[in-house]
Amino acid sequence: MAIYHCSIKIISRGKGKSAVAAAAYRAGEKLTNDFDGETHDYTHKGGVVHTEILLPGHAPAAFSDRAVLWNAVEKIEKAKNAQLAREIEIALPRELTRE
Incomplete structure (x- = not known):
């Protein structure tokens, strides 16, 4: 039996x-x-x-680079408890094909 779920989380500097x-x-x-100054290397992670x-x-074309986009977010949000992003996770059953 397929189990679906959806969760929405906040990525917050206040939570480290x-x-x-x-x-x-x-x-x-x-x-x-x-x-x-920390480097995060997940190039060996599978499943992506x-x-x-x-x-x-109207967004600057430079933001199509993931590093530029998320470093701009980190730079603009100065509060120690800043909410930097939201993650939306949707789980789909294995029975669905990629097509």
Whole structure:
């Protein structure tokens, strides 16, 4: 029997989280956080089928680079308890094909 779920979480600096680290993990990439100088390398993580950044038409083209986008978020949000991003996780059953 298929089990679906949807959860929405906040990535908050107040909880010790980093938007750059979260983006690197979810995309399976290596990103360096300019805020604290830490490099997050998840290039050996398996299971990442597709990554994409969707931007509104008026957004700077530079934000199509994941490192630039999330480091800009870390830079603009200065509060120690800043809410940097939201994660929406949707689980789909194995019975669904990629098509």
